[in-house]
Amino acid sequence: MRFLVRKRRTAPAVIIVALIDVLIVLVIFLLVTTTFKQQPAMHLTLPESTQALKSGATNEPPFIVSIGADGVFRVGANNDVIMPDQLRGRLQQEAAKNPQLKLAVRADKDAHWEKIVQIMDAAKKANLNVKSVSAFTKEPGKP
Numbered sequence: 782m783r784f785l786v787r788k789r790r791t792a793p794a795v796i797i798v799a800l801i802d803v804l805i806v807l808v809i810f811l812l813v814t815t816t817f818k819q820q821p822a823m824h825l826t827l828p829e830s831t832q833a834l835k836s837g838a839t840n841e842p843p844f845i846v847s848i849g850a851d852g853v854f855r856v857g858a859n860n861d862v863i864m865p866d867q868l869r870g871r872l873q874q875e876a877a878k879n880p881q882l883k884l885a886v887r888a889d890k891d892a893h894w895e896k897i898v899q900i901m902d903a904a905k906k907a908n909l910n911v912k913s914v915s916a917f918t919k920e921p922g923k924p
Contacts, residue, residue, distance in 0.1 A: 843885035
């Protein structure tokens with residue numbers, strides 16, 4: 782009788798170098814195609830307008846007064862909280878720095894109209910010769 786001699790099979794080898802190359806390519810692909818969402822410091826839901834203002838039209842940035850949904854005033858680039866009775870003094874300080882001061886009002890959609898009127902009154906009481914007042918809006922369908 783003749784017995785079959787079975788050959789011993791070698792264990793399959795996994796080529797690790799090729800797997801590492803594929804994983805590096807996947808990581809690079811994911812890093813390149815990922816978008817990073819920037820969170821604003823203060824969340825405002827702006828009203829929509831089909832004629833939304835385009836930024837970058839002027840060289841001098843306006844002095845921004847923001848009104849949150851809770852009615853709190855925030856001024857300047859640092860979003861400093863300010864009381865309504867202090868707004869007049871702050872506007873006078875900014876007008877002293879820049880005689881051609883442009884005022885911009887950034888109000889939440891749920892902010893009361895009374896707060897916007899308070900800002901305009903403070904600008905008049907400060908004897909501010911405001912050449913331009915703009916209100917921030919967003920285009921329909923944009924976040």
